[in-house]
Every structure is written in structure tokens, then in C-alpha cells.
């Protein structure tokens with residue numbers, strides 16, 4: 001088994017609490033590493049685990065876990081945990097995992113999960129949609145479908161995400177969150193392959209040739225897996241295609257690094273909006 005056998009990797013660093021007297025990782029921790037990687041794997045599939053399983057009408061239970069130890073990981077090692085769905089049976093699915101330090105294969109595992117009804121604890125067939133998502137991901141298919149349209153079309157789904165992120169999580173007053181710009185803006189909503197909305201944002205025009213982006217929000221569980229970048233790219237592409245030469249936004253300071261990574265530069269002084277520190281950022285568009 002080598003790195004090329006995996007398209008999904010979870011990165012981690014061995015911590016003090018995970019090593020024994022010989023400064024090597026205590027064997028039981030490797031299962032924890034694989035489990036942590038699996039949580040990230042669902043994120044890569046754009047599935048917020050709990051909501052996804054709820055919609056699919058079941059849950060996954062570990063039936064069997066086998067671990068093979070080839071070499072030990074040590075304190076402070078940076079490890080890559082590769083994971084792939086290697087087989088889907090009737091009600092079971094197998095994941096193959098491998099832990100690498102650089103190119104060096106340390107540990108391998110096989111995890112067998114069973115799809116089951118959480119109330120009766122009886123197994124049931126893996127839903128066809130979940131099967132398609134897993135095989136699609138392993139085949140390199142996109143996990144997100146980004147739709148762009150008017151508030152009248154996408155408003156209900158955009159509203160769901162913005163309510164969770166801005167009103168419930170960030171405590172922005174509802175009367176500040178909803179404004180008349182929504183009706184005129186172009187909205188983008190990213191859907192996972194279960195059709196669940198997982199991210200949103202809006203595009204306006206603040207002056208001729210100047211795109212103004214805002215209300216960028218990603219489902220909390222899926223953050224850090226590239227959803228925000230994909231959504232921003234879709235909005236920036238639309239702005240460039242319609243001939244805008246510049247894009248600007250008011251970034252929350254905590255998201256500044258996210259926008260920097262998308263080519264935006266800050267300017268001016270930070271300012272307060274709805275009790276949250278912001279800074280204006282912009283980037284050129286087109287050629």
C-alpha cells in the first residue's frame with residue numbers, strides 16, 4: 001500500500017499525551033487517528049455527518065476494526081492518515097486506512113461499518129444515494145453543486161445557512177441581517193449531493209465595474225474543507241464574466257486570512273459593524 005492508493009488524507013501531529021515511556025505512540029491511539037480522519041472524510045464529501053445521517057434515515061456503527069502495525073509513530077511526528085471507502089456491501093461498508101510519515105507506511109487498518117436504524121439497532125441496506133456519493137468521491141467527482149440565482153429562487157436555502165451562522169452563531173441581530181440588498185443581489189448556494197444547502201454568499205455591484213461580495217457563510221461542520229473557497233470562486237467568476245474589474249468586500253477580521261488566500265488585500269482602518277471587527281478588502285478581476 002502506498003500514498004497513491006488514497007485521494008483523501010487527514011493530517012495530524014503526534015502529541016505528548018499520545019506517547020508512552022519510549023516516546024512512541026500507544027497502540028490504541030491509532031484507532032482514534034483513523035476515527036478522526038473519518039470525520040474529516042465526511043467533510044470532504046460535503047456531508048455534515050449528523051444531518052446527513054438523519055436525512056438518510058440511519059447511522060453507521062463500527063462492526064470490526066483491524067489494525068496492523070508496521071512501524072511506530074513518535075512524538076511530534078507529522079502524520080498523514082489516508083482513507084478510502086474500499087467496499088460497499090448490502091448494509092456494510094469497508095474503509096481502508098493507512099498512516100504515513102512522509103512516504104513511509106507505518107500502520108494500516110480496515111474498518112467495517114454497518115448502516116443501521118439507530119432506534120431498533122438493526123441493519124438496513126446502504127441507501128443508494130450514499131453509495132453513489134462514496135463511489136463518486138473515490139472516482140474524483142465533485143461533491144458540491146453551486147447554484148446561482150435570485151433571492152426569490154435561492155432565498156429560502158440561503159436564509160437557512162445565514163440564520164445558523166450569522167444570527168445564531170455570531171449573534172447578529174435579525175433586523176440587521178436581512179436587508180433590501182437581498183432582493184437585488186445575485187445569490188449563490190452550495191448544495192451537497194443530498195441536496196442540503198451547505199454554504200451561501202451574495203454578489204452585488206457597488207459601482208460600475210466593481211463587484212461587492214457579502215454574507216459569505218459556510219455550515220459550521222464543513223468549514224476548512226474548501227467549501228468557502230469554491231463558493232467564492234463561483235461568485236468571482238460570475239463577476240469577472242459580467243465585466244467587473246474589481247471585487248471588494250467587508251471582511252470580518254477573523255476571516256481575513258481566508259480572503260487573503262483568495263487574492264484580496266486589506267486597506268483602510270478596521271471598523272465595527274454589528275459589534276464585529278471588519279476590514280475592507282479588494283482584489284482585481286479579469287486580466
Ligand SMILES: CC(C)(COP(=O)(O)OP(=O)(O)OC[C@H]1O[C@@H](n2cnc3c(N)ncnc32)[C@H](O)[C@@H]1OP(=O)(O)O)[C@@H](O)C(=O)NCCC(=O)NCCS
Pocket residue numbers: 165215216217218219222223224225226227228229230250251252254255256257258259261
Ligand atoms: C470564513 C468562511 C466563509 C471560510 O469558509 P471555509 O469553507 O471554512 O474555508 P475553506 O475551507 O474554503 O478555506 C480556504 C482556505 O482559507 C483558510 N481559512 C478559512 N477560514 C479561515 C480563517 N477564519 N482564518 C484563517 N484561515 C482560514 C483555510 O485554512 C484554507 O487554507 P488553505 O488554502 O491553505 O488550505 C467560514 O469559515 C465561515 O462561514 N465562517 C463564519 C462566517 C464568517 O465569518 N463569514 C465571513 C464574513 S466576512
